[in-house]
Amino acid sequence: MRRDRVLWGATGLLRLMLVLNIVCAAVFALALLLSWPMQGMLSARLTHKYGGTLDLDQAVLAIRMMLFVGIAGGVALHPIFSNLLRIVATVEAGDPFVDDNATRLARIGWALLALQCLDLAFGGVVRWISLLKLDVTGWTPSLGGWIAVVMIFVLARVFRIGARMRDDLAMTV
Amino acid sequence: MPVAVSLDAMLHARRMTLTELSEAVGITLANLSILKTGKAKAIRFTTLEAICRVLDCQPGDLLRVVDEDERGEDGI
Numbered sequence: 001m002r003r004d005r006v007l008w009g010a011t012g013l014l015r016l017m018l019v020l021n022i023v024c025a026a027v028f029a030l031a032l033l034l035s036w037p038m039q040g041m042l043s044a045r046l047t048h049k050y051g052g053t054l055d056l057d058q059a060v061l062a063i064r065m066m067l068f069v070g071i072a073g074g075v076a077l078h079p080i081f082s083n084l085l086r087i088v089a090t091v092e093a094g095d096p097f098v099d100d101n102a103t104r105l106a107r108i109g110w111a112l113l114a115l116q117c118l119d120l121a122f123g124g125v126v127r128w129i130s131l132l133k134l135d136v137t138g139w140t141p142s143l144g145g146w147i148a149v150v151m152i153f154v155l156a157r158v159f160r161i162g163a164r165m166r167d168d169l170a171m172t173v
Numbered sequence: 174m175p176v177a178v179s180l181d182a183m184l185h186a187r188r189m190t191l192t193e194l195s196e197a198v199g200i201t202l203a204n205l206s207i208l209k210t211g212k213a214k215a216i217r218f219t220t221l222e223a224i225c226r227v228l229d230c231q232p233g234d235l236l237r238v239v240d241e242d243e244r245g246e247d248g249i
Contacts (some may be wrong), residue, residue, distance in 0.1 A: 168214075
């Protein structure tokens with residue numbers, strides 16, 4: 001049977017994102033760990049860029065918080081990619097309307113909810129960093145993300161009921 | 174409560190094969206086989222009506238409620 005191009009592309013993209021996410025989380029973790037032995041160098045760079053008035057302890061702590069949020073984001077993202085890959089595999093196998101996929105969708109919903117909460121934490125860190133007068137990108141709350149969380153939970157419920165209805169219809173003549 | 178399907182006996186009485194019934198009612202042989210062997214979980218009214226019309230019988234001639242100990246005897 002010829003493989004569906006969309007599914008083939010989705011599988012490849014999801015695998016790539018899964019690996020990139022792990023790499024990014026590992027880099028954040030390494031940077032966080034190195035921020036202690038290399039604190040002197042980091043402080044020197046910050047002083048060189050922002051001058052002596054900067055509260056170095058607060059600035060370094062804020063950077064560490066940012067890295068921690070990055071690691072937590074990677075941990076939250078992982079189940080999204082892994083569960084989506086499993087769902088795509090069931091579509092390829094020709095039997096996606098199963099209770100397991102409803103559970104996977106619900107897991108994705110929880111992961112998205114965790115990401116949204118982390119986004120709020122990220123916003124707090126960004127605000128903190130901007131108060132320290134450090135260069136930082138702006139942050140706006142993601143309304144679309146919250147809608148996606150609700151949508152995924154509703155879809156998971158629809159999927160679960162659909163899978164049960166299909167089970168009821170199985171072996172119906 | 175188990176429901177026995179007497180399709181085999183009815184086919185025998187009408188001197189008809191399962192393949193002929195399948196062609197007459199427009200239901201796949203596989204699905205009729207599931208019904209005949211008692212593996213079906215449910216039967217649609219449309220299926221029941223089509224079979225009854227072809228076999229010239231009533232639903233009660235095809236389906237009957239049996240006791241647990243009769244399971245496995247006649248397409249249950």
